[in-house]
Amino acid sequence: MTAEETHATLKAPRFDQFQPESVRSPGLTKGFQEIPFLAQRLRKALDILRYKKGMPCLWLVFLGGTGTGKSTLFNALCGAPLSETGVERPKTTGPILYAPRGCGIERNFPLSGVELCNKIFETVGPRASSGSAGRLTILEHSRREFSHLALADTPDLDSIEMNNRQFAEDFYLLSDAVIFVTSQEKYADEVPRQFLLRILKDQKPYFLLFNKAEQNTTPGDFLSTLQQEAPSQAGDRLWLIPYAPANPLPFISQDPSFLGFKSFLEQELAEGNVEQLRARMNSIRKKEIEQTARRLLDLLQEEQREAEAWRAGLRERCDRMGQRFIKEQEQTFSQHSRDFIQREIRKLFSKYDVLAKPRRAIREILFIPLRFLGLLAEEDRREALLKVRQRIDLVPVQTAVASFNGMVLQDLSPKNHQAPLFESMRRPGVALTAQEVGALVLQEQERLEHWLENQFTVLSQGIPWTKKWGIYSTSILWGLLIIAFEIVVGGGFSILDAALDSAIAPFVTKGAVELFAYREIQKVARELAKRYQDGLLSVIKEQAKRYEACLDSLLTAKEVVEGLEKDKDDKNV
Structure with missing residues (x-):
């Protein structure tokens, strides 16, 4: 069996008992700093996959840089001022989820440390919220057209607040489709650009909104920043939203470009496509778990090999010093x-x-x-x-x-x-x-x-x-x-x-x-x-x-490493 075939047999279910705290490394290899990150990512990915398997609706997540107008466009798509807008930065301090009642958002929610705050939209009324740090505000509704979709507004992915960035990252992992928002001021910024390239690489369904576009702006202005890394169909999934005056919600809601985007989205994410899209995204998540586990295992085994060489070096120096003494x-x-x-x-x-x-x-x-x-x-x-x-x-x-x-x-x-x-x-x-x-x-x-x-x-x-x-x-x-x-x-x-x-x-x-x-x-x-x-x-x-x-206390236990690599050749896994 080739290495590729062996790795291909890696399956997510065997990692159910995996805990990132059990993964340690002495730091003898160049890639040691990646190990704790991969361990955390693997655990989170497993929790998210389990959560998404029981989630009946699709998550459509708004992502973008500071000041791009995510919240305004989120409100326009939802048809109500749910997320507070304004010039203060950051405006959205916590994620806001507009979800159908009975969707079970809180059931086995995979993000530890996040407080869930449920509100009935019809009871609360269309009062804008800026969200709260460390809290997910869930606005439940009974609207038929959104019965299969959960729409999320997120903090800025390039925020100076690390908690905000983490929310953007986590909600991207939870998303089944992404609405990426950029603007005239931000479209060339490196952090949002790199995040967008990641979205394109991951092959998630995506929609690109270029907000606050000036009259002479063209799709090519934005696509050129992606150089050769953008797929050929990116232009077909890009909409230019013109700059809106004060109180932009009514203006954007009637803009032809925005309406074209909304119509395209409704067709692609139609209720009849939910099961197919869910299955596709969960398949992608499984592959990501396998890739993460494979990379983590490779790094841990490399650390183990270096640890054995380190032990040999210690013994050699101990013997040499003894002879000299x-x-x-x-x-x-x-x-x-x-x-x-x-x-x-x-x-x-x-x-x-x-x-x-x-x-x-x-x-x-x-x-x-x-x-x-x-x-x-x-x-x-x-x-x-x-x-x-x-x-x-x-x-x-x-x-x-x-x-x-x-x-x-x-x-x-x-x-x-x-x-x-x-x-x-x-x-x-x-x-x-x-x-x-x-x-x-x-x-x-x-x-x-x-x-x-x-x-x-x-x-x-x-x-x-x-x-x-x-x-x-x-x-x-x-x-x-x-x-x-x-x-x-x-x-x-x-x-x-x-x-x-x-x-x-x-x-x-x-x-x-x-x-x-x-x-x-x-x-x-x-x-x-x-x-x-x-x-x-x-x-x-x-x-x-x-x-x-000192070395032994920093090595991942043998049974943990074996747990990552066991069942490689088991076709029933």
Whole structure:
């Protein structure tokens, strides 16, 4: 199935549960700003289609720019001064609908936030109204000639008031046919011109009224502004309405050009044509829904692809910063530090007198007290670990996190500063503070200390209390583990084996038990180094997770995207 055939199977009904609020985008693509607009338009189009399916009459909507005389022509067509006219701008502040009684305008009305105000025309009388902001004034009538038509006067489509522009847009979407009004002063203005070109492109039934035309004005004056974009039959649907003096309603109502327009309209929108026109317009609306959904889906999928590339970039930078950090840590572990560690290990063995009684204690190793002959109390081990913890330098980790933040913000921020992700990445609470970095390091440290104590317990099981010499005593064992810990904390990951081997080897006999113990200590030391590195890197990874959470919070949920594209190949949809 081709892409075109796949898209052709998109049908409006499957979007019934679609909510625009569920659509989000981080702003990684050029078209991201179109996404919320499309989501709102899709929901509105669905609501309008459902509404129009239950609407028995056609909506004929007057549209035009400021001061073109829409309300005057609306009144002339209705045969009564329903919409207030005058020189004030804007004059029409809310839409006015002249509709047959019982048409059910308010039933499932699709424009949220619009108040509906019903009035019986025969009761109110022919008193002009300017409408009200945020309100649709419905004038119900019982006139036979308009029993199948709802005529709407709308605010200016080029109004400086955005609510007025929105009303013009919404009523265009509700319309089944459009009367587009321009004038001698406005016919070349760009905003109305673009709106008219849209009407022509959408293939809605339309009628063009050039109001306030001077005597020497010709249809070509107006059509020339459309250049090559006007259909050939546009001239047949254009009527020039001459400039009218004060109180123009009686004058226009009797004007031959206006009467010609009215007669043409009555024939084209005759009651017998209603069902055919309704079916045609609803078919057009379905196609528009499919096109909108297709465009929205394409943009969301493009955002998803860019999001995956963004994630890969984040992981790559996280790994790169981690490698750089570990390398810098090892570089700071100088030869002086290696020599110091080796001296301390030798002290541990050389200060141990194998003939001495248990009353003797091994002196401090790296300022960590150890006790002799397996009498190493738990509180002593914890004190040793605490002293190591107190010597941890947090500055390198904090510096690495700060460098990572700078790298991410520089390399992975969306180019458009208005993108949601650009702002989200810079929100308070995203970047780890120095205090948070310290807390995370200490948290990892506690996990490592717990693991180290467990390893000590495992290794020390079965050591005879009477064994007072060699590497295989609990005191010496704990001392070596702490020294290994010191090497790792100091950044000496890569020289750990060499440091232990060169320092301990001379004191290890060829006895199987001591060789086994030595190898076990080496294994623990290597695992210790790996775990400590992982703990440090986990801080950088935690920072990366925060950035990724920013992205995740701005992506449209998978089920929403799937809901837009499901049933593509289902012929029964």
